[in-house]
Amino acid sequence: MYEIVHKEALSPNIKLIEVKAPAVAKKTKPGQFVIIRIHEKGERFPITISNSNKDEGTIQLIFAEVGKSSILLGKLNEGESILNLAGPLGNATDTKDYGNILCVGGGVMVGALLFQMKVLKGSGNNITTIIGARSKDRLILIDEARKYSDDFYVATDDGSEGRQGIEFLKEILQQKRFDHVFTMGPTSMQKIVSEYTKSYNIPTTVNLFPIMVDGTGMCGACRVTVGNTTRFACVHGPDFDGHQVDFDELISRMRFYNPNEKIAMVLYEGV
Amino acid sequence: MTAIKSQVDMPRQEPNERIKNFDEVAIGYNAEMALEEASRCLNCPKPQCVKGCPVEVPIPEFIKLIKEGNYISAAKKIKEKNSLPAVCGRVCPQEDQCQKNCVLGIRGDPIAIGRLERFASDWERKYSKIEKQEIQFKGGRVAVIGSGPAGLTVAADLAKLGHKVTIFESLHAAGGVLMYGIPEFRLPKEIVQYEVEYVNSLGVEIKLDSTIGRLATIQELFDDGYDAIFIGSGAGLPNFLIIPGENLKGVYSANEFLIRTNLMKAYKFPEYDTPIRVGKRVGVIGAGNVAMDSARCALRLGAEQSNIIYRRGRDEMPARIEEVENAEEEGIHFEFLTNPIRFIGNSRGFLEKVECIHMKLSEPDSSGRRRPEPIPGSEFTIELDTAIIAIGQSPNPIIQQTTQGLETTRHGTIIVNEDSMETKIPGVFAGGDVVSGAATVISAMGAGKLAAKSMHQYILSKKGILQ
Ligand SMILES: Cc1cc2nc3c(=O)[nH]c(=O)nc-3n(C[C@H](O)[C@H](O)[C@H](O)COP(=O)(O)OP(=O)(O)OC[C@H]3O[C@@H](n4cnc5c(N)ncnc54)[C@H](O)[C@@H]3O)c2cc1C
Numbered sequence: 126m127y128e129i130v131h132k133e134a135l136s137p138n139i140k141l142i143e144v145k146a147p148a149v150a151k152k153t154k155p156g157q158f159v160i161i162r163i164h165e166k167g168e169r170f171p172i173t174i175s176n177s178n179k180d181e182g183t184i185q186l187i188f189a190e191v192g193k194s195s196i197l198l199g200k201l202n203e204g205e206s207i208l209n210l211a212g213p214l215g216n217a218t219d220t221k222d223y224g225n226i227l228c229v230g231g232g233v234m235v236g237a238l239l240f241q242m243k244v245l246k247g248s249g250n251n252i253t254t255i256i257g258a259r260s261k262d263r264l265i266l267i268d269e270a271r272k273y274s275d276d277f278y279v280a281t282d283d284g285s286e287g288r289q290g291i292e293f294l295k296e297i298l299q300q301k302r303f304d305h306v307f308t309m310g311p312t313s314m315q316k317i318v319s320e321y322t323k324s325y326n327i328p329t330t331v332n333l334f335p336i337m338v339d340g341t342g343m344c345g346a347c348r349v350t351v352g353n354t355t356r357f358a359c360v361h362g363p364d365f366d367g368h369q370v371d372f373d374e375l376i377s378r379m380r381f382y383n384p385n386e387k388i389a390m391v392l393y394e395g396v
Numbered sequence: 397m398t399a400i401k402s403q404v405d406m407p408r409q410e411p412n413e414r415i416k417n418f419d420e421v422a423i424g425y426n427a428e429m430a431l432e433e434a435s436r437c438l439n440c441p442k443p444q445c446v447k448g449c450p451v452e453v454p455i456p457e458f459i460k461l462i463k464e465g466n467y468i469s470a471a472k473k474i475k476e477k478n479s480l481p482a483v484c485g486r487v488c489p490q491e492d493q494c495q496k497n498c499v500l501g502i503r504g505d506p507i508a509i510g511r512l513e514r515f516a517s518d519w520e521r522k523y524s525k526i527e528k529q530e531i532q533f534k535g536g537r538v539a540v541i542g543s544g545p546a547g548l549t550v551a552a553d554l555a556k557l558g559h560k561v562t563i564f565e566s567l568h569a570a571g572g573v574l575m576y577g578i579p580e581f582r583l584p585k586e587i588v589q590y591e592v593e594y595v596n597s598l599g600v601e602i603k604l605d606s607t608i609g610r611l612a613t614i615q616e617l618f619d620d621g622y623d624a625i626f627i628g629s630g631a632g633l634p635n636f637l638i639i640p641g642e643n644l645k646g647v648y649s650a651n652e653f654l655i656r657t658n659l660m661k662a663y664k665f666p667e668y669d670t671p672i673r674v675g676k677r678v679g680v681i682g683a684g685n686v687a688m689d690s691a692r693c694a695l696r697l698g699a700e701q702s703n704i705i706y707r708r709g710r711d712e713m714p715a716r717i718e719e720v721e722n723a724e725e726e727g728i729h730f731e732f733l734t735n736p737i738r739f740i741g742n743s744r745g746f747l748e749k750v751e752c753i754h755m756k757l758s759e760p761d762s763s764g765r766r767r768p769e770p771i772p773g774s775e776f777t778i779e780l781d782t783a784i785i786a787i788g789q790s791p792n793p794i795i796q797q798t799t800q801g802l803e804t805t806r807h808g809t810i811i812v813n814e815d816s817m818e819t820k821i822p823g824v825f826a827g828g829d830v831v832s833g834a835a836t837v838i839s840a841m842g843a844g845k846l847a848a849k850s851m852h853q854y855i856l857s858k859k860g861i862l863q
């Protein structure tokens with residue numbers, strides 16, 4: 126059992142929790158994830174770790190309440206526990222000194238990106254950051270992200286805060302020469318970022334979260350095509366070279382269980 | 397010559413009924429049947445059956461106890477050597493092991509040793525309670541990685557010898573393939589958990605959610621004070637065909653299909669949260685036990701047609717005969733000498749069909765094996781909504797990649813000294829599927845027994861305890 130020791134709402138449907146898991150906290154590095162199962166009849170699903178506190182023995186998870194499992198997770202209060210939590214899984218991000226880097230984060234993944242940025246900053250990188258969300262009320266952790274950034278931009282899909290859309294990324298890529306780009310966020314956003322940076326030939330690390338079951342290389346549900354070979358995101362990733370990833374296949378695969386999720390939601394909300 | 401009485405049949409659920417549920421297919425002997433079957437045992441002065449058992453179950457002794465009506469004692473007798481009798485009685489290939497050696501088998505049916513083993517352990521489970529055993533701690537601390545049959549055997553044997561054992565299991569449930577792979581209708585999960593509880597009662601601690609290599613490395617376990625380590629991480633990495641279209645929606649690895657179904661209980665969706673999608677027409681590629689299990693699960697999950705697609709012929713199928721028969725009874729259809737060459741999807745990325753080619757078997761080569769060869773121009777397609785790839789598993793590489801000095805073969809299996817099961821790293825032992833490649837429950841247990849013996853010796857000499 127893994128106790129929730131802190132919980133806060135970052136936006137109407139985005140929650141941050143800190144979970145007691147000392148052994149996991151001790152080993153966690155940016156880019157890694159945990160697989161959790163909330164209750165006896167629950168499913169196993171991955172969440173990227175957005176911070177770890179070795180002294181307190183806690184890890185931080187940020188998630189959007191979008192399906193039955195994440196809504197159940199969001200309902201747990203401080204003092205309540207998650208039944209199973211395995212991690213840290215996946216390979217850590219290579220957080221060496223690249224020089225000038227651009228970090229592009231969207232939605233809930235801004236938390237995990239911030240974790241990466243802190244360590245990348247510590248390695249000596251000069252960081253330009255773009256934080257995006259659908260709308261102003263879904264932007265999270267802006268002030269924190271600004272602290273670790275040398276240049277900082279905000280964008281929303283509807284223009285309710287900062288720049289509108291992701292198009293202006295092109296401008297930024299034109300203005301400044303970057304040695305590396307990191308992106309974490311919705312898969313469709315990571316796809317666009319990778320397409321843009323490809324035309325400027327800037328190496329780009331994406332962080333993928335396909336459907337997973339075990340998270341340790343046993344099922345292959347998480348397979349993605351990278352440079353024409355099949356890779357398992359949980360053991361070979363979750364970081365990959367964004368210019369090599371077949372995003373269309375990934376996005377299609379991620380939708381496979383949508384009908385089942387709808388059934389689960391209807392029944393769940395009906396209760 | 398007197399006629400030998402034939403084996404007592406084991407009652408089973410009727411095929412047309414059982415394909416609608418996940419309840420156990422084989423119902424098991426009742427006491428009357430067990431007594432009748434046990435009475436056939438000749439109690440040979442030089443029993444041959446025991447020689448066929450990798451874990452040396454005292455077969456004639458336990459059968460004698462059944463004859464005398466001492467069913468619980470019979471189960472306890474088996475447990476002296478085998479900590480998982482209810483599992484072994486159900487899934488061991490007895491026909492190739494103990495029963496193959498039974499002298500009755502020369503002229504008639506051998507004793508149904510597996511069915512009797514199952515009967516005794518089921519009886520014990522029903523009519524007695526697991527009692528926490530007080531074992532004096534007088535040895536070392538042992539870390540066991542993986543809670544499959546190999547790991548559970550090592551843990552139980554070393555605990556009985558007075559060592560303090562901790563099992564680290566990556567998943568949220570202990571049992572390895574017994575929990576995640578073998579379906580409920582062949583091996584109820586409640587029974588696996590009962591056997592795990594028995595190992596627990598010996599003082600073994602089981603830490604779930606603990607992926608070694610990620611949460612802690614082998615070196616870090618030694619740093620934490622473990623004296624010896626056993627790697628029993630199995631062969632859980634699914635092999636794929638590496639043909640076009642394999643990532644279409646509707647193409648599963650057998651492992652994913654079985655993990656969802658068995659470990660996560662997707663057959664009870666939406667009561668359980670894990671979904672699974674099975675179409676009307678299912679094709680399972682491969683013909684081993686894993687393929688039979690997948691095809692039979694697919695039927696129970698609502699497939700109208702469930703096919704086995706295999707590149708060799710009927711006689712070459714690696715699955716147990718009993719499982720093939722069960723599958724056939726249930727209406728599984730077999731496409732022999734057929735090899736898939738690509739999966740074809742629709743515009744939305746869903747699987748629609750598989751293109752296959754007919755094969756023929758070559759003349760036997762020097763090793764006597766007949767290789768399958770494609771027949772040019774014989775391509776054809778089979779319409780499928782769901783494909784399940786069951787062509788084998790390899791060892792999961794996480795531990796191998798995070799442990800310096802651990803030598804492996806090019807298949808990813810860990811190299812050990814076969815007499816001691818010790819790896820190239822002193823104090824680190826390994827056994828089961830991670831060493832042999834995908835094999836059987838009982839061979840994993842046999843390897844575990846051997847490893848436990850040498851780990852015991854290793855710890856004693858390390859600690860300077862004289863025997
Ligand atoms: C579908 C299916 C049907 C089968 N049917 C039969 C049958 O009828 N009869 C028979 O005899 N055999 C059968 N087998 C084969 C048999 O199950 C295996 O040979 C046997 O389970 C191997 O035992 P093991 O202990 O080596 O590994 P496993 O049972 O694979 O257990 C390994 C365990 O280690 C865990 N693990 C892996 N990596 C790590 C890590 N890094 N850290 C912590 N834990 C880890 C895994 O999660 C797993 O629980 C079947 C196999 C399958 C897949």
Ligand code: FES
Nearest residue numbers: 340342344345359
């Ligand atoms: S999640 Fe199962 S292999 Fe990656």
